[in-house]
Amino acid sequence: MPEANQELDARGLNCPLPILRTKKALKDMGSGEVLKIVATDPGAVKDFEAYASQSGDELLEHSEDNGEYTFFMKKA
Amino acid sequence: MAEEKKLAIIATKGTLDWAYPPFILASTAAALGYDTQIFFTFYGLNLLKKDLNDVKVSPLGNPAMPMPMPIPNLVQVLPGMESMATSMMKKKMKAKGVASLEDLRDLCVEAEVSMIACQMTVDLFDYDTKDFVDGIDYGGAASFFEFAGESDISLFI
Numbered sequence: 001m002p003e004a005n006q007e008l009d010a011r012g013l014n015c016p017l018p019i020l021r022t023k024k025a026l027k028d029m030g031s032g033e034v035l036k037i038v039a040t041d042p043g044a045v046k047d048f049e050a051y052a053s054q055s056g057d058e059l060l061e062h063s064e065d066n067g068e069y070t071f072f073m074k075k076a
Numbered sequence: 077m078a079e080e081k082k083l084a085i086i087a088t089k090g091t092l093d094w095a096y097p098p099f100i101l102a103s104t105a106a107a108l109g110y111d112t113q114i115f116f117t118f119y120g121l122n123l124l125k126k127d128l129n130d131v132k133v134s135p136l137g138n139p140a141m142p143m144p145m146p147i148p149n150l151v152q153v154l155p156g157m158e159s160m161a162t163s164m165m166k167k168k169m170k171a172k173g174v175a176s177l178e179d180l181r182d183l184c185v186e187a188e189v190s191m192i193a194c195q196m197t198v199d200l201f202d203y204d205t206k207d208f209v210d211g212i213d214y215g216g217a218a219s220f221f222e223f224a225g226e227s228d229i230s231l232f233i
Binding site for chain 1: 100103104107108109172173174175183
């Protein structure tokens, strides 16, 4: 599992909040730093992939465990 | 980085259900790096008011709206039904982690989504611009096309 510089708890939040909060958190981070995001919105999986493909930030890894989705996003 | 993409939205509806799409799409587009503008016209101007409590949803005339129990149209016309439906919808949204309209609009402002109010409709409905949020511009159809003409996506909502 990648090492995260910062964590974001997006559990219980629905579209588009997980993405918006992620963007906001990444804004204050340095290039190459990794943000770990935990979400419960099942739509987040496709949305985080889409976010990465459009923003330039890199989705290093994502996994699901018991209804919780964990993402590692590396800032471009 | 590639040249910034642009999204132009026209928001024409002033009910709670129709208020969400423009703000959700605009805030998300801005997060994805789009230069985004919303042009508010006719009932869409309601969404620019500081006080969004007038933005309501009605089951009347909307047979697709999921209801906990079927309510006949004749009952839906009774006073207070609209406010009740609105508060039920807001409660449900909160429980499901859906952002409030106020929050989504704030996120749009924060992300520098440009908001234009249709001057013609402001005059038509005798709106007081003091009731609107700060930081919006006033313009007409030509000002919409100035931005939309260079946009990658244009949506009429």
